[in-house]
Amino acid sequence: MLTNNRWDYHRLHRTDPTHAGIVTFTDDRDEAAIVRRVHARLAAAGDPAGQLIRVTKAG
Secondary structure, three states: OEEOOHHHHHHHHHHOOOOOOEEEEOOOOOHHHHHHHHHHHHHHHOOOOOOEEEEOOOO
């Protein structure tokens, strides 16, 4: 799941961490930068199952 609805999905992860993986990101007008950051974090994370991967403007 890729979403910028951070609060609801962070809560979902805390409640039930047996999911296929959640990637949340902070809003950024530079969409290409978001894509690069998400790609980099997913590549570094390996199997996302059960993970909450947070992508922010800072990296």
